[in-house]
Amino acid sequence: MSAVEASTRENPLTPAIRKTALNAVHRQMGAKMVEFNGWEMPVEYPASIGCGIINEHMAVRTGVGIFDVSHMGDIRLAGAQALAAVQHISMNDAARLAVGQAQYSAMLYPNGTFVDDVIVHRLGEDEYLLVINAGTREKDFDWVRDNTRQFDCAVENLSDDFTQIAIQGPKAVDVLQKVTDADLGKVKFYWVTCARVCGLVNILIGRTGYTAEDGFEIYIPSDEQTSERVWNEVLGVGKEFGVVPCGLGARNTLRLEGKLPLYGHEISDTINVWEAGLDRFCKMEKAEFIGRAALEAAKTAGIKRTLVGLEMTERGIARDGYKVLDGSGREIGYVTSGSPAPFLKKNIALAYVPVEFAAVGTPLKVEIRGQGAGAVVVPTPFYKRPKKP
Amino acid sequence: MAYPTDRKYTKEHEWIQANGTSASIGITDYAQQSLGDIVFVELPKVGAELSGGKTFGTVESVKAVSDLFAPASGTVTAANGDLATSPEKVNQDPHGSWMIKMDLKDPSELNALLSAADYEKFVAEEAGH
Structure with a gap:
């Protein structure tokens, strides 16, 4: 290790x-x-x-x-x-x-x-x-x-x-x-x-x-x-x-x-x-x-690129600096911060991608150790604290 | 934690417990402590050929990504599927949580690895830095 x-x-x-x-x-x-x-x-x-x-x-x-x-x-x-x-x-x-x-x-x-x-x-x-x-x-x-x-x-x-x-x-x-x-x-x-x-x-x-x-x-x-x-x-x-x-x-x-x-x-x-x-x-x-x-x-x-939230849909954790790929495997952007989200219990990331890939629901991939792992653009913030009663 | 004397250790913090030509491999207590909360373990498929000193998988904590290095050469005979759904078991019981089992090519490769006492000395020095 x-x-x-x-x-x-x-x-x-x-x-x-x-x-x-x-x-x-x-x-x-x-x-x-x-x-x-x-x-x-x-x-x-x-x-x-x-x-x-x-x-x-x-x-x-x-x-x-x-x-x-x-x-x-x-x-x-x-x-x-x-x-x-x-x-x-x-x-x-x-x-x-x-x-x-x-x-x-x-x-x-x-x-x-x-x-x-x-x-x-x-x-x-x-x-x-x-x-x-x-x-x-x-x-x-x-x-x-x-x-x-x-x-x-x-x-x-x-x-x-x-x-x-x-x-x-x-x-x-x-x-x-x-x-x-x-x-x-x-x-x-x-x-x-x-x-x-x-x-x-x-x-x-x-x-x-x-x-x-x-x-x-x-x-x-x-x-x-x-x-x-x-x-x-x-x-x-x-x-x-x-x-x-x-x-x-x-x-x-x-x-x-x-x-x-x-x-x-x-x-x-x-x-x-x-x-x-x-x-x-x-x-x-x-x-x-x-x-x-x-x-x-x-x-x-x-603007040509924008910050989006990603949630991994396949096994794998996106990390800072990893490449973001489109559905065909072409490199289109990069992860700025990626980690398991302990409260949400999901693997999430922020990434810069071209605006045409920024719509919520867009399926993308994150390159993890040479393999594209599935991810999807999700609304952000990932977490919003509950309003006080 | 005392390091079990029934196995050998690598400087990359894996342990290997051999019985004839079959062996189990995992990571040490020191490794799990340095990593912190382990959330992901990626292991090779059964039948994969491993060569000693080369990477065979990945372990990730919330913060860090680490390669796993094969302590010896051989063929994977089992991968611990439990760790895909409960990777935290490696934190809870590092020396009881085997990651893969393998058929050793040459059990004498283990002679070059560290004994429990030598490994303990090694990590004490590493922690001191």
């Missing part, structure tokens, strides 16, 4: 691997650690404590799980022209945000492809926090700084200041409520608040996440002692709700079921907004923003 796992490949040329403040805790808990975008992160916790990707995934769908997502980056923009700066570098309309509200957005290159996707939080009248991906932290910060110089607005990289913990699942609210004085019932999805958490004052709490489930992300000081204390307290009070620690493995399968894009997979510097199907987060009617002109032209020209 010899595992081929892209995320664990070691490159001797990469600089020292980075660790979050919770690294020692993950190791103590027996987590399997992998390299992810320059960070050493837990991919899953051991079966001996009731974990493993499938159990972790199911805990988030049916109960609650917690994730160390401190590898995510944070950029603060503050100043009289902070809104104008955010509007210039992102495609969603930040002018629609009330103080305390957040939105999914993306930063684009002039050609309409992705610098990164981002959650924009409006923290104050003239203050915004962009939460960005681990693999693009430095690139994103440089991009934001270089492209906002003309605005009266300070740009700060706060990425190393926070330990970011995600508490996700239908019971996340019950767990977090035990350690905060915020009235979480009043914090709506994609809103934020500041409150006391585990005795720490003025902690940012966002009702956000990357699991297609209800949940929260909290931003606490990044010193080891505080980070460990909060992690352990959340696990402790969460016991009665069945909380489990979750790694990047479950994070990936959860986001895939919900069709949440991952940079370098569904979005990248070679894919534009229309191809990625993120139209509803791109507000062409707002004032000029970087990438807008190219998107206008791309819309007029019409």
Whole structure:
């Protein structure tokens, strides 16, 4: 047996691997650690404590799980022209945000492809926090700084200041409520608040996440002692709700079921907004923003390929990078993310295919070890969380 | 977990238990732990000719795809069909879950493989890295 796992490949040329403040805790808990975008992160916790990707995934769908997502980056923009700066570098309309509200957005290159996707939080009248991906932290910060110089607005990289913990699942609210004085019932999805958490004052709490489930992300000081204390307290009070620690493995399968894009997979510097199907987060009617002109032209020209959801109809698991074939076996596209879906109990994938193959119900094939295995285009997201009664 | 001494092991983490010229093959506890939740096992058909050190199948966990390597040469006499529907059995009982049975071409090929004690030492080193 010899595992081929892209995320664990070691490159001797990469600089020292980075660790979050919770690294020692993950190791103590027996987590399997992998390299992810320059960070050493837990991919899953051991079966001996009731974990493993499938159990972790199911805990988030049916109960609650917690994730160390401190590898995510944070950029603060503050100043009289902070809104104008955010509007210039992102495609969603930040002018629609009330103080305390957040939105999914993306930063684009002039050609309409992705610098990164981002959650924009409006923290104050003239203050915004962009939460960005681990693999693009430095690139994103440089991009934001270089492209906002003309605005009266300070740009700060706060990425190393926070330990970011995600508490996700239908019971996340019950767990977090035990350690905060915020009235979480009043914090709506994609809103934020500041409150006391585990005795720490003025902690940012966002009702956000990357699991297609209800949940929260909290931003606490990044010193080891505080980070460990909060992690352990959340696990402790969460016991009665069945909380489990979750790694990047479950994070990936959860986001895939919900069709949440991952940079370098569904979005990248070679894919534009229309191809990625993120139209509803791109507000062409707002004032000029970087990438807008190219998107206008791309819309007029019409797109050639689009992101679709696939479900395997024959035995086999589609994986990232596998070829997509038409019925006659001709290569027409590729899988951006593919995996067994633990909650749906199906083998699913996201793939780019020419628009003429994108209709729901279109039979396609995925090339797995030289053989075409049957798949069909299905509606996405694959999973949608049930509406609250 | 203790590695049974009634069989031999490969550095690619397969085990082979031989009785004369017939042998059973599976993957080790270390292998199933490294892979995580196993969701897919693809095995050769009965009658397939295997050569030692070459791939004979695939095992997949939620996250990883791994080749299976034949510990020795021979002809497949059985493939464990249970694993197609219940691949998680490999996680639950790796040393009891045989994947294929084969007729060995030359049982002396097994002499080159690791004993349980040597394999245990080998994985301890690998895990330490």
